[in-house]
Amino acid sequence: MTDTTIADEPSGKDIRLVISASALGTVFEWYDFFIYGTLAASGIIGRAFFPAGNEAVQTLLAWAGFAVGFGFRPLGAALFGYLGDRLGRKYTFLVTITLMGVATAGVGLTPSAATIGFAAPAIVLLLRVAQGLALGGEYGGAAIYVAEHSPKGRSGFYTSFIQAGVVGGFLLSLAVILFFKAVMTEAAWQDWGWRLPFLFSIALLAISLWMRLKLSESPVFQKMRAAGTRVANPLKASFTYPGNVRRMLVALFGIAAGLTVIWYTAMFSVLSFLQTTMRVEETTAQLITGVGVLAGVGWFLLFGHVSDKVGRKKPIVVGYILTLLLLFPIFWTIGSAANPALSRAAATNPVVVHGADCSYSPFAKEQGTACGKLLDRLSKKGVPYTVAAGAVTHVTVGSTDIGQPDAAALDAALGNAGYDLAKVVPSAGNIALILLAILGMSLLSGITYGPVAALLAEMFPPEIRYSSLSIPYHLGTGYFGGFLPFISQYIVAKTGDPYAGLWYTWGVTLMALIVTAVWLRDDRGGGAGGDEALTAQG
Secondary structure, three states: OOOOOOOOOOOHHHHHHHHHHHHHHHHHHHHHHHHHHHHHHOOHHHHHHOOOOOHHHHHHHHHHHHHHHHHOHHHHHHHHHHHHHHHOHHHHHHHHHHHHHHHHHHHHHOOOHHHHOOHHHHHHHHHHHHHHHHHHHHHHHHHHHHHHHOOOOOHHHHHHHHHHHHHHHHHHHHHHHHHHHHOOOHHHHHHOHHHHHHHOHHHHHHHHHHHHOOOOOOHHHHHHHHHOOOOOOHHHHHHHOOOHHHHHHHHHHHHHHHHHHHHHHHHHHHHHHHHHHOOEOHHHHHHHHHHHHHHOHHHHHHHHHHHHHHOOHHHHHHHHHHHHHHHHHHHHHHHHHHOHHHHHHHHHOOEEEEEOOOOOOOOOOOOOOHHHHHHHHHHHHOOOOEEEEOOOOEEEEOOEEEEOOOHHHHHHHHHHOOOOOOOEOOOHHHHHHHHHHHHHHHHHHHHHHOOHHHHHHHHOOHHHHHHHHHHHHHHHHHHHHOOHHHHHHHHHHHHOOOOOOHHHHHHHHHHHHHHHHHHOOOOOOOOOOOHHHHHOOO
């Protein structure tokens, strides 16, 4: 394949190279982005770069750093979307993957806060910004590149490999972490070994560049360049082309927001829920999540293919409805199977904190009231609780009133009531049940995410496709999805209910369902490889 050849119908060999290079590049780039989140879920990032003397605050700050990368994705989408529509799809996502690989390695080389103080979190946040900018340009480029090579009627299936590549990045991050943990002592891993997965991104960058340099520009862009139909300012045109703002709003609130909260709940929320809330031993939780997610990769390919037959809209709407119905039952199943004793204790001996002023801030170094101090202790331990009004501050565990206990008395009362806060390894039967539940979450994600790359590519005219796709996608995924771990963790810490954070996912999914069902037009997979997108209607 060369850049001087304009092919209307790429050969089978060309298509295989396009899909493999684009999908593997997506795997590697999302690996770079997710390695931070995977280690944040285990507490390592918080201890290394955001020490606060409070595990709950460290976790929240680490997740805030995770969210920062997502927050800059829309800016990256605007910048690289402009370049992709003006200069081409191929060279733009070569730049994005290089920026991502260098920034990821930089995190691994950054000294800890114990060594350089506040400079450590500042450097890490700047590197997260660079990662966010890079990712803002990567997804749109890869998705459009594959879509514009796809023959009519196959775009959903071919681009679903890009969606599966995102999952692959998460799985690769888990696999690399587990590998390095297996070849060194726990002390070495906690001290310096956790940096190696970040440095490993240099090898992945080399492989990805080698593969992507073999690619030619997409046929659609070559035609535009030859015909001189590229627009001077694709970013401006994205907001002035007739009907395009409406399509971008539907893509933002109906597609990107909905699919991303489901996806992150299926991946990061499950992992964090197992490791922290349900006290599952760290490596066990990572293995269970990795195996469950791997088993669910096929859903993305299946529903990408299905969307070529029935249209893009139907699977997404069905997926949203199923999520609203099944989200809480799936997590209740995971919770009861992951730590039956803890779940049983919470059900039979609920903790209730009574007081007149029970104001509580998870970020405060010291709570201002006696009731707030009790809530802080329970939150740090991950013990679910409810708050009740009362003239005198006191705690009940089941039917036992333990007054206003100090830390030792509270621990003793919780232990007597069956709250075993030690790390656990679920039984084989319960692990199988957890895997089944994770497979169910992967199904919900696959239905809604599998058809999306083809759908978004088909929604926008070729001349402004990169910009118009990337901006709403990364606004939705960056803000609705990127802040999900932080918001859900804050809700849990604030309410004492380990399942309360799921209401964020539920609410965003409901909004996405309404927008998609009412305003998304379904063209039944017309394809992004030709000129039909030029006539897209508002």
